[in-house]
Amino acid sequence: MNKTMHIALCLLLAVPALFLPRAASWAADLTEADFALTQITDRIHVIYGPFDLPDRSNHGFRNNPVIVLTSAGAVVFDPGGSAWAGEMVVGKVRSLTRQPIVAVFNSHAHGDHWLGNEGIRRTYPDALIYGHPAMKARVEGADGRYWLELIERLTEGSAGGAQAIGPDTAVNDGDVIAIGDTRFRVYHTGPAHTDSDIMVEVVGENALLTGDVVRNGLLGIMESDASFAGNIAAIDSIVQKSFEYYIPGHGLVGGVDMARHYRSYLDTVLTTVRKLYAEQLADFEMKPMVIEAVSLYRGWAGFELRVGPHVSRAFLEVEAEEF
Numbered sequence: 332m333n334k335t336m337h338i339a340l341c342l343l344l345a346v347p348a349l350f351l352p353r354a355a356s357w358a359a360d361l362t363e364a365d366f367a368l369t370q371i372t373d374r375i376h377v378i379y380g381p382f383d384l385p386d387r388s389n390h391g392f393r394n395n396p397v398i399v400l401t402s403a404g405a406v407v408f409d410p411g412g413s414a415w416a417g418e419m420v421v422g423k424v425r426s427l428t429r430q431p432i433v434a435v436f437n438s439h440a441h442g443d444h445w446l447g448n449e450g451i452r453r454t455y456p457d458a459l460i461y462g463h464p465a466m467k468a469r470v471e472g473a474d475g476r477y478w479l480e481l482i483e484r485l486t487e488g489s490a491g492g493a494q495a496i497g498p499d500t501a502v503n504d505g506d507v508i509a510i511g512d513t514r515f516r517v518y519h520t521g522p523a524h525t526d527s528d529i530m531v532e533v534v535g536e537n538a539l540l541t542g543d544v545v546r547n548g549l550l551g552i553m554e555s556d557a558s559f560a561g562n563i564a565a566i567d568s569i570v571q572k573s574f575e576y577y578i579p580g581h582g583l584v585g586g587v588d589m590a591r592h593y594r595s596y597l598d599t600v601l602t603t604v605r606k607l608y609a610e611q612l613a614d615f616e617m618k619p620m621v622i623e624a625v626s627l628y629r630g631w632a633g634f635e636l637r638v639g640p641h642v643s644r645a646f647l648e649v650e651a652e653e654f
């Protein structure tokens with residue numbers, strides 16, 4: 332099975348398990364009014380995305396776009412999973428400031444985080460879009476078209492997208508981007524959730540935008556470019572900095588304990604798989620034991636769907652460690 336078929340099948344199978352109780356999803360198409368801004372600090376606002384998979388009613392919107400207000404204009408981190416979502420974010424920014432969106436950061440190459448670039452660019456064609464070099468290459472390659480077509484198909488065309496617009500400006504670990512009176516410090520610690528993750532500190536706000544390196548309440552895909560060990564190491568490095576606000580790619584904003592809680596999930600999967608690998612179990616034999624080990628996370632959306640593939644992914648990682 333190729334990657335496209337595999338993901339499409341996973342998404343289809345996931346529908347009953349992943350929908351949170353949200354009547355609006357079934358009743359009618361969601362509008363901008365269905366999504367509220369939540370203020371985190373003086374300058375930072377987040378729009379909490381629903382946990383539902385992309386469908387016609389949600390227009391492909393499901394992540395946490397973050398708006399940072401600077402003296403030069405607004406900066407958006409992860410403007411959503413569709414052109415529709417990007418335009419929705421533009422509407423939210425306009426409710427906060429009369430200044431334009433001057434820049435966008437993309438956390439990684441999964442389409443639910445960056446397809447909104449198109450919606451931003453329709454109104455603000457000059458907004459710079461920052462991302463990791465690996466992400467830029469992925470969107471310019473086959474992944475860009477793949478995600479665009481997948482989301483358009485799953486949303487039955489309600490995502491409103493026509494173009495895969497990725498980053499135009501590459502940033503990497505240690506870069507500090509000054510925008511107006513605000514500085515944004517970029518972190519990349521190697522492959523983690525993907526090979527193209529960046530996390531961004533809003534300097535002076537005690538806040539870190541983590542993308543999917545940290546998640547809260549929703550498990551997601553870990554594909555061939557992911558690394559459990561790398562994701563754990565990435566969380567260790569940012570937890571040491573003790574930010575007040577960790578703003579995850581999905582789920583509620585929290586402190587250090589929230590970040591540690593997701594680390595614990597990843598670590599439990601990896602260490603359990605490593606132990607069972609030493610006992611020469613096959614990955615399908617490990618699955619019930621790993622599920623038992625991470626039963627604390629059973630209430631997270633996506634649990635039933637994702638744990639099996641996570642075991643397989645961790646198995647390959649442990650196998651690679653042996654050679």
Ligand SMILES: [Zn+2]
Nearest residue numbers: 441524543551
């Ligand atoms: Zn992701």
